[in-house]
Amino acid sequence: xxxxxxxxxxxxxxxxxxxxxxxxxxxxxxxxxxxxxxxxxxxxxxxxxxxxxxxxxxxxxxxxxxxxxxxxxxxxxxxxxxxxxxxxxxxxxxxxxxxxxxxxxxxxxxxxxxxxxxxxxxxxxxxxxxxxxxxxxxxxxxxxxxxxxxxxxxxxxxxxxxxxxxxxxxxxxxxxxxxxxxxxxxxxxxxxxxxxxxxxxxxxxxxxxxxxxxxxxxxxxxxxxxxxxxxxxxxxxxxxxxxxxxxxxxxxxxxxxxxxxxxxxxxxxxxxxxxxxxxxxxxxxxxxxxxxxxxxxxxxxxxxxxxxxxxxxxxxxxxxx
Amino acid sequence: xxxxxxxxxxxxxxxxxxxxxxxxxxxxxxxxxxxxxxxxxxxxxxxxxxxxxxxxxxxxxxxxxxxxxxxxxxxxxxxxxxxxxxxxxxxxxxxxxxxxxxxxxxxxxxxxxxxxxxxxxxxxxxxxxxxxxxxxxxxxxxxxxxxxxxxxxxxxxxxxxxxxxxxxxxxxxxxxxxxxxxxxxxxxxxxxxxxxxxxxxxxxxxxxxxxxxxxxxxxxxxxxxxxxxxxxxxxxxxxxxxxxxxxxxxxxxxxxxxxxxxxxxxxxxxxxxxxxxxxxxxxxxxxxxxxxxxxxxxxxxxxxxxxxxxxxxxxxxxxxx
Numbered sequence: 001x002x003x004x005x006x007x008x009x010x011x012x013x014x015x016x017x018x019x020x021x022x023x024x025x026x027x028x029x030x031x032x033x034x035x036x037x038x039x040x041x042x043x044x045x046x047x048x049x050x051x052x053x054x055x056x057x058x059x060x061x062x063x064x065x066x067x068x069x070x071x072x073x074x075x076x077x078x079x080x081x082x083x084x085x086x087x088x089x090x091x092x093x094x095x096x097x098x099x100x101x102x103x104x105x106x107x108x109x110x111x112x113x114x115x116x117x118x119x120x121x122x123x124x125x126x127x128x129x130x131x132x133x134x135x136x137x138x139x140x141x142x143x144x145x146x147x148x149x150x151x152x153x154x155x156x157x158x159x160x161x162x163x164x165x166x167x168x169x170x171x172x173x174x175x176x177x178x179x180x181x182x183x184x185x186x187x188x189x190x191x192x193x194x195x196x197x198x199x200x201x202x203x204x205x206x207x208x209x210x211x212x213x214x215x216x217x218x219x220x221x222x223x224x225x226x227x228x229x230x231x232x233x234x235x236x237x238x239x240x241x242x243x244x245x246x247x248x249x250x251x252x253x254x255x256x257x258x259x260x261x262x263x264x265x266x267x268x269x270x271x272x273x274x275x276x277x278x279x280x281x282x283x284x285x286x287x288x289x290x291x292x293x294x295x296x297x298x299x300x301x302x303x304x305x306x307x308x309x310x311x312x313x314x315x316x317x318x319x320x321x
Numbered sequence: 322x323x324x325x326x327x328x329x330x331x332x333x334x335x336x337x338x339x340x341x342x343x344x345x346x347x348x349x350x351x352x353x354x355x356x357x358x359x360x361x362x363x364x365x366x367x368x369x370x371x372x373x374x375x376x377x378x379x380x381x382x383x384x385x386x387x388x389x390x391x392x393x394x395x396x397x398x399x400x401x402x403x404x405x406x407x408x409x410x411x412x413x414x415x416x417x418x419x420x421x422x423x424x425x426x427x428x429x430x431x432x433x434x435x436x437x438x439x440x441x442x443x444x445x446x447x448x449x450x451x452x453x454x455x456x457x458x459x460x461x462x463x464x465x466x467x468x469x470x471x472x473x474x475x476x477x478x479x480x481x482x483x484x485x486x487x488x489x490x491x492x493x494x495x496x497x498x499x500x501x502x503x504x505x506x507x508x509x510x511x512x513x514x515x516x517x518x519x520x521x522x523x524x525x526x527x528x529x530x531x532x533x534x535x536x537x538x539x540x541x542x543x544x545x546x547x548x549x550x551x552x553x554x555x556x557x558x559x560x561x562x563x564x565x566x567x568x569x570x571x572x573x574x575x576x577x578x579x580x581x582x583x584x585x586x587x588x589x590x591x592x593x594x595x596x597x598x599x600x601x602x603x604x605x606x607x608x609x610x611x612x613x614x615x616x617x618x619x620x621x622x623x624x625x626x627x628x629x630x631x632x633x634x635x636x637x638x639x640x641x642x
Contacts (some may be wrong), residue, residue: 141349144358
């Protein structure tokens with residue numbers, strides 16, 4: 001089962017991260033903050049589901065890679081990239097809760113938090129196997145640009161359409177969450193450029209599905225399952241497909257209330273329940289499912305009969321956390 | 322002359338940065354922000370003195386490197402690292418002026434600024450020649466930690482001694498400003514580990530001298546020469562050797578006024594002139610010169626008869642900008 005695969009590999013990645021970051025902690029023992037930053041980056045990274053690292057190993061397996069140790073190091077690099085992006089993301093969004101714990105922003109503030117993230121990036125490159133650097137940089141740059149667009153859309157007055165939102169999903173999420181690890185696994189297993197590019201494309205579809213499900217969980221999930229505050233996307237007025245479809249379909253008093261609720265830091269639980277109700281009442285959930293079906297078909301065409309990828313697609317559509 | 326050397330190589334590094342970042346701008350043309358970020362990182366980087374990039378080429382020359390093109394790419398990586406660190410530094414210090422222009426923080430704010438810096442780091446690693454990654458990451462991590470200690474000392478209540486201040490100079494400045502480029506030049510020219518470590522040590526002494534001169538220029542220089550607001554370190558209450566020696570030596574009304582002035586955002590030109598006067602009256606300038614002489618001796622011992630390094634040391638002690 002694919003859940004078993006991720007669980008087993010999460011263990012392997014965790015062990016490697018422990019080894020790497022405790023060696024770094026010792027090396028940096030004489031530098032102020034050296035031990036503390038290594039230890040916190042380790043505990044923060046260990047708190048992740050390690051789906052991205054797992055995807056490196058999954059693609060590596062599918063393409064018959066033989067040097068598992070190297071693939072695990074690649075997985076660690078992706079996990080450290082992810083941790084660092086989240087650390088900066090929490091500063092940008094002023095999020096106090098992450099992975100079920102106080103965020104690094106909450107504990108250290110913005111300025112030290114910026115440094116935490118920067119150091120995490122440098123560590124990611126240190127453990128990254130040679131030969132993956134170009135892919136790694138290319139996709140990381142896309143995430144940074146996608147993050148900028150996400151920030152921009154959150155304060156811009158321009159009217160936002162589906163293309164804007166999907167662009168953010170593609171660059172901010174799919175690029176490093178799915179395309180990058182799948183490309184790394186394929187490249188590390190010695191596959192040619194064509195296969196690597198096919199993985200990039202598959203990653204796009206899986207990544208968009210992943211993000212839509214993430215939006216759904218942010219709206220309908222429970223805090224203890226998702227490890228962050230429920231309704232955070234509503235409070236931030238985040239431009240998700242849910243947001244877009246709700247505003248396209250609502251009218252009258254409902255439209256007015258939705259406008260009051262989205263982007264309002266002080267909403268109550270009842271407001272979140274109201275948004276949930278509107279999602280159903282206005283058929284937004286059906287529209288979202290149609291979208292998911294569209295990307296599912298695209299992914300299926302690329303996957304063919306590859307069993308692990310098929311299971312992965314299934315999992316990404318039914319995940320609850 | 323060494324000034325000529327830096328000037329000529331600044332041209333070469335600039336050309337390479339232009340090529341690299343305009344290619345990236347095209348590659349990223351389809352991604353939101355891709356063109357804009359590439360262009361701004363280019364113009365920002367071109368505004369630097371490129372001392373760090375120049376140092377890579379200087380060490381490469383000294384050690385007889387033969388592939389200048391590769392050394393120029395390494396120099397570009399250091400310059401992009403420097404740009405990105407400064408971008409984050411300006412967010413941390415809320416600095417509106419950098420390299421004589423509005424800072425990226427001033428133009429884009431904190432959140433987009435964080436992404437600008439992150440993307441700069443990824444670009445630095447993309448252009449970095451293979452084989453330098455370990456040195457590059459190691460020193461970059463030290464900068465991040467040094468930056469954290471600098472931030473910490475700025476708000477900490479603990480009494481600060483010379484060791485604390487020199488530690489920040491060593492990690493926040495010397496590590497990437499001098500040790501890293503000298504190590505890169507030596508490693509790229511094929512020198513052994515022993516030579517690379519000697520360059521690390523030389524970089525420490527040069528870097529501390531560089532930082533002390535930077536503090537001096539921040540206090541006594543003119544805005545149009547140094548490209549940032551004069552007295553910024555006083556307004557921030559930055560823990561420099563000047564700060565330490567002033568507070569160790571002042572008493573009575575002077576101590577009271579210095580306490581009022583340091584860390585006060587609203588000081589006038591007269592307050593800066595007063596600090597300058599106190600530096601002389603209390604003999605802080607002589608104490609600083611003794612310190613510079615100490616590091617000069619240490620550097621001289623390592624340099625021996627190497628002409629370019631001797632000139633470099635001379636330049637670092639007499640620079641006016």
